[in-house]
Amino acid sequence: MTVLRRCYLQFFALLAATSLIACASTEPTVKEQLAFASVAQIQQLYSSNQLSSEELVRYYQAQIAANNETGMQLRAIIDLNPDALQIARQLDQERANGTLRSPLHGMPVVLKANIATADRLPTTAGAEVLQDHYTASDAEVVAQLRQQGLIVLGKANLSEWANFRGFSSSSGWSGLGGQARNPYLPTHTPCGSSSGSAVAVAADFSLLSVGTETDGSIMCPASINGVVGVKSTRGSVSGDGIIPIASAQDIAGPMARYVDDARLLLNAMLTPVAREQMEQQQGDTKKVLLVRAYDEQFVGVEAMTERVELQLEQVGIDVVSTDQWQLPDGLGDAELEVLLYEFKRDLNQWLSDYDAPLQAATIDAVIAYNNTHADRVLVHFGQEYFEQASAIDLEASEDSYLQALQTGRQLASEFLDNLLEQHGADAIVIPSYGPAWPIDHENGDGFNFGTSTAGAVSGYPSVTLRAGFENELPLGISLIGPNYSDYQLLELARILEASGSGFVAPQMQTATE
Incomplete structure (x- = not known):
């Protein structure tokens, strides 16, 4: 063999080896694949035996350890479930034996701290008294x-007492x-009251989370933290066991980074009757009303609205516009009367x-405790809603409450119905929040809009997902429809997500090994 030929062979061997090294180095590790992963990606890793539920729980525990109390100090999680790893191992064994309880088998979820659990996690609503x-x-x-195989990873922080x-x-x-x-x-608000539930999924502390809403408590934090939030049709998710504000409007709902994940979690939460009604109601969205109602100082909101209009038109959805979004007179007063009465x-x-x-x-005992420990409990703000609710004579005020309940629902539902029908x-x-x-x-x-x-008052479903930015801050777009149009709204959200709206990860500090 000539020296020249030997040199050529050595050169090509080196080139091949270098290419293999380059390919190997660009292949993401399993841990790298977990960062801001979707349910579908986790399912693929599970099915290919590259990942276990136990390993996934450990990943999220490391993420929380890096940036919850230390690092970025996001304080999204109040309590971690000490039994999460044991539960994960059990679900891994079930998977190994060929048993999958649901599409969410072995998936971690964080629960808002006002949701009762029969385990070693306290249920506190963030309040010292509990x-x-x-x-x-x-x-x-x-x-x-x-029952469907989800792992309760921990309890999420919240605006105290929702x-x-x-x-x-x-x-x-x-x-x-x-x-x-x-x-x-991190100098800015996560909104609330489901603050930690939204931050947990946005910051990659969990794959999924559950928040609760009375008015805006899912929609606002989901919008402001750039994730998907679903405020489902009134009564479609059981409120039994959740620390209440008011049963007329309270509802738990899913929060996730991606629309399909939010839909999977919603399916797991729905009552069977609600699921059936949503399936019957589902259809194609052919025409939407785009509401250009926002504070014009926010140029990002205006740009988002224009972009969403274009995305919808490009997929063949007819878009009509209005700049009118003036809630009916008396709606706010009726809503507050209902909330205070039902809160007590x-x-x-x-x-x-x-x-x-x-x-x-x-409620009176809570007020007394808070007053006694005001130097800690009332350090930033008071308890005026507690005091107003406490002062209500439930029997004497019942007729007025029932009238307010009827008035509020009628005003809100007629407002939305008229817009849709007109x-x-x-x-x-419509833009969700500023x-x-x-x-x-x-x-x-400092709420802007x-x-x-x-x-919230009508009980109609709403979905929000990220569709823009105001400088570095996420902006959400809301989709609102008639009762039990939840699946149809989620499909519309999926279309927007596929068109370029949807989750964009924040710049997070990396968890240490």
């Missing part, structure tokens, strides 16, 4: 999730959890049913 309060039974929706304690509150702050922060800009009635019942400690046996639209598309504002414990929240109230 510290270390363990309930003897699961909320009904938690029992459903466990943001119905007092005026001038700071969303995402609770006495037990501290101040939750926005992963896109429903919270007292929950505290009794779930054996709250003596210091929290009634424009012949299947759904309403961008996040700086956290300010002295003055409280929001569009959740009509859907």
